[in-house]
Amino acid sequence: MVPIIQVALDLLELDRSVEIAKEAIAGGADWIEIGTPLIKSEGMNAIRTMRKAFSDRTILADMKTVDTGAMEVEMAAKAGADVVIVLGSAADSTVLDALRSAHKYGVRLMADLISAPDPVKRAVELEALGVDYVNVHVGIDQQMIGKDPISILMEISEKVSVQLAVAGGLDAESAAQAVRAGARIVIVGGNITRSDNVTEAARKIRQSVDSPESIDIRNRVTVDQEIREIFKEVSTSNISDAMHGKGAMKGIHPLVRGKMIGTAITVQSFAGDWAKTVEAIDIAKEGNVIVIYNESKDIACWGGLATQSSLNKRIAGVVIEGAVRDIDEVETLGLPIYTSNTVPNAGDPKGFGEINAEITCGGQAVKPGDYIIGDESGVVVVPGERAYEIARRAKEVNKTEKRIFDEIRRGGTLSEILKLKKWEKL
Ligand SMILES: O=C(CO)[C@H](O)[C@H](O)COP(=O)(O)O
Known part of the structure; x- marks a missing residue:
């Protein structure tokens, strides 16, 4: 089965997100994830806008639902999502009610293992509860202190047969490792969306997930060398x-x-x-x-x-x-x-x-x-x-700035692009 690339749009601005999604699709991204920051910034309108802009694409809403599962799935489904993401560490009753709502509104449910205390055990439980996908995910803040999802994915893929997604700072190299370890859906955020050439960045991920065996995996350097x-x-x-x-x-x-x-x-x-x-x-x-x-x-x-x-x-x-x-x-x-x-x-x-x-x-x-x-x-x-941690966070700052530089070069100003007026403190 050809792996699916899901581009995660973790920005605050909707118009920039639409543009970035178009560029990522041109490079080979398949599914579009409306990231939690974008949902918090723009609400369900983010899902409606993406649905209209990309009528033929699978749209995911990263609601990270932790309670009132049915209500949040209903909101996202009615706005146009095909897949809704619930927190894997939510109570079983939340996951089950989210599932009932997903069945009622004809959408699929992905459970996200971010910050789950025992992700392997929880993956087995989530499969038994009946979710459509389990996402083996190391969140951005955890990535900054050196965690990565590949080793957990390897363990989980031996224990479950539910379709696995993986996320957490993936680049071309780790995306290839993820596919080799059994991931069906490869979720990439920053390494596509914050690149100064989004299409090229997505193309690199496409090549690596399509031919994972051809990608060289570098030996790990020491922490000091990496810093x-x-x-x-x-x-x-x-x-x-x-x-x-x-x-x-x-x-x-x-x-x-x-x-x-x-x-x-x-x-x-x-x-x-x-x-x-x-x-x-x-x-x-x-x-x-x-x-x-x-x-x-x-x-x-x-x-x-x-x-x-x-x-x-x-x-x-x-x-x-x-x-x-x-x-x-x-x-x-x-x-x-x-x-x-x-x-x-x-x-x-x-x-x-x-x-x-x-x-x-x-x-x-x-x-x-x-x-x-x-x-x-x-x-x-x-x-x-x-x-x-500071080095990793500085790299993220650097990536974000490169992308914004590129957008300014195409025309417009910094305050327009970042919608500074909207975000002034009231
Ligand atoms: O859900 C998220 C953060 O909570 C991100 O969308 C996910 O981690 C993918 O982004 P990145 O590749 O930058 O880690």
Whole structure:
């Protein structure tokens, strides 16, 4: 059986969703899912509009119903949905009444296992209750902390014969894995809808689900490698957005330009005392960023000799709240340096201060091991314990922006596209 590609429209704007659905269909998407955010933003009108725009397509309403199953199925069915999604973790009585309503109004019911405490057990129960499809789904927030649906799908497909859908950050590679693991319906949201070329993105998924054996599955890299790879692709602005505006250093600007990504070695030092700043180079390892707080912005604690030493140790860059000198030299050496000031004069190596204590630099708390990213806009600090999540969220911000850029290029303005007036706080 040819696998079905279901494009999930998780946007807030209906007109953009219609356009994206058209582009996805042109690339080979089969079914159209009206995502929960779109339903919450536009109500049943979203379903009616999609029904009119795509009369020959299967339309799914991701109601994520958790109670009053019959009523919500009836609403979606009357608005034009062919399949209605209920939460798999809803009570059996909700699922059963949703099913009665689905039979009455001639629609199919998909149960979504998102956040189910024991998805394998629940899949078996949902099959026995009589749902038409079970969706093995890892939600967007769970994806951001590293969960993915493929391993759960493998387990479930051995235990049930109900038709399985799968969702959760799927791309061409994981879509192929999903088909190999027994999925009949492959649900893709962000990797199609937020692409700057929706049709091409859908085409890639089409190719991979149609010939899953031909897709190479890459070996997993370490979490640190994955974080660094993502930070390479995104900007400090994307990262700051992913942190809801937090994380940006104040008063720290690029001196020697170049993208910088690394984990922090911290230095607390006193006016012009450059002993600890230079000793930190010996402690640092390849891929570290040395982050220095120096008490004075008028006496340099860093210069050309320290920069050459850092290059020998393959350090990723330096951030200094304080001052740097030997600017002609450090510019030629090319190690990325971000700082608050430049001066010609240096202090002396007295040895006060501390290496690898928690410091404040550019107004941000920095601990050893935090990720430090610098680019033309400045420097952001990402706490080590949230780095994977922030990286993944920054990638989503980046994807969304690329798509919006593309829409602006076609004409229109940012406020028109995002309907800013509609979303102003009342
Ligand atoms: O229902 C959803 C979130 O709750 C999404 O529609 C589903 O996860 C597919 O989107 P993505 O591919 O971006 O994960």
